[in-house]
Amino acid sequence: MQSVYDSVGCTSTYCEVASDGSYLEIDTNPYDIDDYYSSSAIEYIEKANLELGFTEALYSKMGKTRALDGTLTDENDKVKASWTYHPDKGLRVTYEVK
Secondary structure (H helix, E strand, C coil): CHHHHHHHCCCCCCEEECCCCCEEEEECCCCCCCCCCCHHHHHHHHHHHHHCCCCHHHHHHHHCCCHHHCCEEEECCCEEEEEEEECCCEEEEEEEEC
């Protein structure tokens, strides 16, 4: 996951890689500021999805997620993606190595 972190240009403010490389998490609002999100972090998510072999459909699903939907997931051969959205907390995506 470190290579994805590096290739999409993540910063430690919005992205975290597990010390064992088992996951990458991207949070568009890490400080839980009401009605805020980072457009840079949104771009990191879009790029990470493609780097990890997901189609653009996943990004579309993420963009349509509502707070009522809870945690949603999608996966491919190598990675499981899970995400949540809340208007006051933003979009948080975790990519986990299978």
